[in-house]
Amino acid sequence: MNNPSKRPLEYPGGDIFTNIFTMCNILAAYIWNLFVPNNIHLISVDDASLISYSIFEPKTIISVLLISALFILAIKIRKKSNLASFAILWFFICLAPVLNLIPLRNIMAFRYLYLPVFGFCFLFSLAVLNLPRLDIPLVSKDFLKKLAKNITIIILISYFVLTMVKNLSWFDNVVLWSEMVDIYPDSPNVHSNLGASFKQYGLLDKAINEYKIALSLDPTHVPDYNSLGFCYYQKGLFDQAMKEFKRALALDPGFLHAYLNLGLVLKTKGLYEESIKCSQQLLRIDPNFIQAYNNLGVTYVEMKKWDEAKKAWLKALEINPRYETARKNLKKLQSSGYR
Numbered sequence: 001m002n003n004p005s006k007r008p009l010e011y012p013g014g015d016i017f018t019n020i021f022t023m024c025n026i027l028a029a030y031i032w033n034l035f036v037p038n039n040i041h042l043i044s045v046d047d048a049s050l051i052s053y054s055i056f057e058p059k060t061i062i063s064v065l066l067i068s069a070l071f072i073l074a075i076k077i078r079k080k081s082n083l084a085s086f087a088i089l090w091f092f093i094c095l096a097p098v099l100n101l102i103p104l105r106n107i108m109a110f111r112y113l114y115l116p117v118f119g120f121c122f123l124f125s126l127a128v129l130n131l132p133r134l135d136i137p138l139v140s141k142d143f144l145k146k147l148a149k150n151i152t153i154i155i156l157i158s159y160f161v162l163t164m165v166k167n168l169s170w171f172d173n174v175v176l177w178s179e180m181v182d183i184y185p186d187s188p189n190v191h192s193n194l195g196a197s198f199k200q201y202g203l204l205d206k207a208i209n210e211y212k213i214a215l216s217l218d219p220t221h222v223p224d225y226n227s228l229g230f231c232y233y234q235k236g237l238f239d240q241a242m243k244e245f246k247r248a249l250a251l252d253p254g255f256l257h258a259y260l261n262l263g264l265v266l267k268t269k270g271l272y273e274e275s276i277k278c279s280q281q282l283l284r285i286d287p288n289f290i291q292a293y294n295n296l297g298v299t300y301v302e303m304k305k306w307d308e309a310k311k312a313w314l315k316a317l318e319i320n321p322r323y324e325t326a327r328k329n330l331k332k333l334q335s336s337g338y339r
Contacts, residue, residue: 011103012051021052021060023099026108028063030095031070033110034120037162040110041183050108084126090119128152173197181210188218195227204231222252226261233265241265256282260291267299275299290316294326301333309333 011019029050033040052060074088094116100107131148132141169179177194184190195210211228214221229244242265248258263278276299282292293316300309310333316326 011100012107013053018051018053019100019103021055021057022050022107024063024067025050025052025059027092027095027099028059028066029108030113030116031066034113034117037159040166041180081126084123087119087123087126090122091116094119124155174201174203186217188214188221188224191217192221192224192227195224195231199227199231204235207231220251222248222255222258225251226255226258229258229265230261233261233268238265238269254285256286256289259285260289260295263292263295263299267295267302270302272299272303288319290319290323290326293319294323294329297326297329301329306333 012022013019054060055064070088071092074085078085095112098104098109098112128148128151131151132144134144136144169176174194174197177190177197180187180190181194191210191214195207195214198204198207198210208228208231211224211231214224215228218224225244225248229241229248232238232241232244242262245258245262245265248255249262252258259278259282263275263282266272266275266278276296279292279296279299282289286292293312297309297312297316300306300312310330313326313330313333316323317330
């Protein structure tokens, strides 16, 4: 079914030419961040300043000149150093799939550099290793050797320190996403992830606050209504939980987990018939959603409908024989004297 929260992906600025100019700026930004690895974060919220509507914008002209110079360099040095030429081309080839030729969710993300950075490191290593072999007037070979050694030491120490400092952000998910919220306070996804981290640690009030902020920034993001509702459910605020699950389903009638959780709340409130209808609606959309069969079984037990409960759990095990929750529930039902 259609999900309004899943917006069609578009080119920045809405057309292919703007995308080409923008991706030139992003390539230049990647290259800059390789040399100056500062403000590298888990995510990179799309930066509107990188979007370019004309090739004649100064930032785009500089970006195009830089990229062109690197391609020319790769061609020029091919005969002298195939390895150096390969390293430059490797960088661009590995980035090609994420240059937004087909629109992506994020036009820029530092995780896209995992493979391309090999080319940069390889090229930099070649430059340092070959530095002592250069014939530079008035510069001795010994000086060049010491220079290469000192550059290597400085780079290693700098990257080591930056890595150690950055590792502090990975102490736990709450620390990580709290830092991301400070950096990107207007990002609904960042607030949503911080909410999920608080929920993971049982900090439900803080989680609720983050989900509310996320939804104020993006009222169409269906999973956040579901997560907010589940926080309310865990706090025992069942009416508020139901309201959020219904909001999720109003936006996306095919959002299965909202049906699952709504059925759970209805069962908890003793509204068994409504809970069963909710689970049945879920199973009409996805007949293999085994948690729905488990919830049906639990609801039928509450209603003392032992046969229906047994059928529901057997159906779950038919779909997935390793589904331990249904197996344990079925075993418990049988041990209670039911056959």
